[in-house]
Amino acid sequence: MIDTRALRPVLDSVPQRSNDEILKLRRQWLNPTLSVSYREPLKIVRGEGVWLYDQHGQAYLDMVNNVCHVGHCHPRVVEAGQTQMARLNTNTRYLHDNIVEYALRLTATLPVPLSVVFLTNSGTEANDLALRLARAHTKARGVIVVDHAYHGHSPSMIELSPYKFNGKGGEGPSAHVGVVAMPDTYRGVFREGPEAGRQFGQLLQPAIADLHAREMATAAFYCESLMGCGGQLVLPDGYLPEAYEAVRAAGGVCLADEVQVGFGRAGEHFWAFEGQYVVPDIVTMGKPIGNGHPMGAVVTTPEIASSFVTGMEYFNTFGGNPVSCAIGLAVLDVIAEEQLQENARRVGAFLMDGLRNLQRRHDCMGDVRGQGLFVGVELVRDHDARVPDQATASAVVEAMKARHVLLSTEGPDDNVLKIKPPIVFSQANAEQFLDTLDQVLTSV
Structure with missing residues (x-):
């Protein structure tokens, strides 16, 4: 736990307001599109490991924060940032050891030939820069995306995110965007079976x-x-090999968006794309890379990187600064030294087994799926017809919150319980979650 006594003069200078006061001020002074979680929003004032604490000291088990990847306020990560911030924070126009060390450490986790690193401030920036790289290399503009995908909030990424452009306030797909069906073997056009991945991959050809x-x-x-x-x-198995083959035959490059799922969360692999036995041309990273610190990255091949050398410099004032790189190095250290990838594999398997046991007792659990500590539970009204049940999913989330476990929902029909806790999540945490979910599903 971090000692915040030295910070108290600063912290105490901020007025402590009630939830109602904060909501009123948010509505008056902040971006009106900002949302809050839960019918009765939480005021969270502290975090530690897998726990979040409200202003009354009540602890909540955090099942959805894939941003604080190695745990909220991990002491090693906090110390790295504090130490470097007290020494120097500047930009990449000066030489510094941290950025080259980070590039070496990061690329060591990736397959050859992914060896050229661009550092950014977020996953959105990473995906936006990757688009520039792809277009510089191919001299083309068209992009294929998967339905209901989200790649960021910049203008270019809204255009590549069906989750946004086909959602509320969206303007539909742009002329340069082709959309293929989600490779959903539970409710998609191709169902469970050894050929489903290849069949979904073949949808890229017509796109x-x-x-x-x-x-x-x-x-x-x-x-x-x-x-x-x-x-x-x-x-599904075979999806990316089939899709990548089609894209490369058309002269395009293949991008793996690891912004939510990289850095060991998948358990069996450090990078989730490795489970498909492919090597992308570009990989983008964000969220967990800095454990909540604003940081992102693009890693690509020397050939694609060289196509970007046109005489126009890519310079990002804060991308690759010494503080961000120190924090990024600390995250890599913690993952390795605390064996968190193995923890994600082991605890994720325990969690999946537990959820499948619950599935046999609760008819509303239509599908349980996941890798490592990235898990979804699809709730349905009819097992045979697989009719999505958004109302029950919402009720479960609220009931779990009342029992101090934080969940959320996802999916085109908002009926999937999303489970992606910090990867320090333990078997004891999983047991608590499973017991609580069993109680809630029984009552709901």
């Missing part, structure tokens, strides 16, 4: 042809290695 008919050559295929907003989907 590429459709772009070509619009006189739009294919620059890139964007795909999350595990789909988050799509409903915690695990890609």
Whole structure:
């Protein structure tokens, strides 16, 4: 636990307001599109490990925060940031050891030839920069994306995110974007079976042809290695090999979006794309890379990176600064030294077994899926018809919160319980969660 006594003069200078006061001020002074979680929002004032604490000291088990990857306020990560911040924070126009050390350490986790690193401040920036790289390399503009995917909030990424452009306030797909169906083997056009991944992958060919008919050559295929907003989907075996082959045959490059799922969360692999036995041309990272510190990265091949050398410099004032790199190095250290990838594998398997046991007793649990500590539970009204049950999913989330366990929902029908806690999540935490969920599903 971090000693905050030295920070108290600063912390105490901020007025402590009631929840109602904060909500009123948010509505008056902040971005009006900001949302809050739960019917009765929580005021969270402290975090530690897998726990969040409200202003009354009540602890909540955090089942959804994949940002604080190695645990809220991990002492090693906090100390790294504090120490470097007290010594120096500047930009990449000066030489510094941290950035080259981070590039060496990060690329050591990736397959050859992914060896050139660009550092950014977020996953959105990483995906946005990756689009520039892909277009510079291919001289094309068209992009294939997966339905209900989310890749960021910049203008270019809204255009590549069906979750946004086909959602409320969206303006539909742009001319340079082709959309393929989610590889959902539970409720999708192809169901469970050894050929489903290949069949979903074959859907890229007509999407590429459709772009070509619009006189739009294919620059890139964007795909999350595990789909988050799509409903915690695990890609079926064979999907990415089939999809990548089609894209590369069309002259495009293949991007793995690891913003939510990288850095050991998948358990069996450090990077979730490795479970598909492919090597992407570009990998993008964010969220867990800095354990909550604003940081992101793009890693690509020397060939693609060289295509970006046009005379225009890519300079990011804060990308790759010494503090961010110190924090990023500390996150890598913690993952390795605390064996958190193995923890994600072991505890994730225990959690999946427990959820499948519950599934046999609760008819509303239509599907349980996941890898490591990235898990989804799809709630349905009818097992045979697989009719999504958004109302029950919402009720479960609220009932779990009342029992001090934080969950959320995801998916096109908002009926999937999303489970992606910090990867320090233990078997004891999993047992508590499973017992609580059993109680809630019985009562709901």
